[in-house]
Amino acid sequence: MKKIGFLSFGHWTPSPHSQTRSAADALLQSIDLAVAAEDLGADGAYVRVHHFARQLAAPFPLLAAIGARTRRIEIGTAVIDMRYENPLYMAEDAGAADLISGGRLQLGISRGSPEQVIDGWRYFGHLPADGETDADMARRHTEVLLEVLRGKGFAEPNPRPMFPNPPGLLRVEPHSEGLRERIWWGASSNATAVWAAKLGMNLQSSTLKNDEGGLPFHVQQAAQIRAFRAAWAEAGHTRTPRVSVSRSIFPLVDDRDRAYFGRSGSDSDQIGYLDENTRAIFGRGYAAEPDALVKQLAGDEAIAEADTLLLTIPNQLGVDYNVHVIEAILTHVAPALGWR
Incomplete structure (x- = not known):
């Protein structure tokens, strides 16, 4: 059995060919799609976070709105770039969204990918400390967030507060019990996956990673x-960790599917560079008739290892079409592979 959810980047453009022509369209349609996906029996509604781009950016108002409109489906991110985050303010936002959803938040965070502007985190008021890289800063922000989410008091109370304080040091509020165990790290390298395990975070692995050995992506x-x-077992954590992978998967079941994706399947990975020093491997996409798709996916070793599969969706094609894609996977693909 696997949990199956969707992952939306929330692209929007005023192009007449797009069904999401504004930021409002992208946000409101994300809510509608999460409601429809829950009705279909999908397990997760996840959003990607990019700054300075015509995509989803501020996740917590959206996640709270989805949480208020749904009852069962997991809501999450994949991923939030921690270079941009104030971890204490983030803990407040995340705690509120988790409480609104009844404890369904699955918060994916990471060092982040190359952004739309140079050192965009500087505009948000975040600077690496002396001797730090921006990646070091992201990990430092992460460690502060994880500590704050434990719910331990750390702030000295005012002796003459506006409202009475509980005894002892104060913690960030609202605190949502259990959220600390639902933090995921988006790892692009084996080393950061091991680091995440040691800190007790779940693992998110996307459609690209650092090329470490030249073998096929999966x-x-x-x-x-x-x-x-x-590394998780070696660290001695008592709970079972979760692992998600992301894939672009399109069953070709009608003429619309064939028109949109009939030629988009690829049998091979691609090699590129995230920056001048980081060689990356990009995993193939899948688009085929259901029977052929089942055979192809059965050979994907990483999907077999993961307990959660996030389906990257073409959100600009609109809610109705993406509901169709999710339903086709749940109906024609997942049962044949034993995922349902």
């Missing part, structure tokens, strides 16, 4: 997952 990703689980 083989490298499966090895990353096994390294994460080994």
Whole structure:
């Protein structure tokens, strides 16, 4: 059995060919799609966060709105760039969204990918400390967030407060019990996957990772997952960790599917560079008739290793079409692979 959810980047453009022509369209349609996905029996509604872009950016108002409109489906991010975040303010936002949803928040965070502007986190008021890189700063913000989410008091109370304080040091409020165990790290390398395991975070692995050995993407990703689980066991954590992978999967079941994606399936991965020093491997997409798709996906080692699959969706094609894609996967693909 696997949990199956969707992952939306929330692209929007005023182009007449887009069904999401404004930021309002992208936000409101994300809510509608989450409600429809829950009705279909999907397990998760996840959003990607990008700054300075015509995509979803501020996740917590959206997650809270989805949480208020749904009852069962997990709501989450994949991922929030921690270079941009004030971890204490983030803990407040995340706690509120989690309480509104009844404890369904699955918060994916990471160092982040290359952004739309140079060092965009500087505009948000965040600077690496002396001797730090921006990646170091992201990990420092993460460690502060994880500590704050434990709910321990740390702030000295005012002896003459506006309202009475509970005894002792004060914590960030609202606190949502259990959220600390629902933090995920988006790892692009094996080393950061191991680091996440040691800190007790779940693992999110996307459709790209650092190329570490030249093997096919899904083989490298499966090895990353096994390294994460080994480090988790070595760290002595008592709960079972969760692992998600992302994929673009399109069953071709009608003429619309064939028109949109009939030629988009690829049998091979691609190699590129995230920056001048980081060689990355990008995993293939899947688009085929359901029977062929089942055979292709059965050979994906990383999907087999993961307990959660996030389906990247073409949100600009509109809610109705994306509901159709999710339903086709749940109906024609998942049962044949034993995921349902």
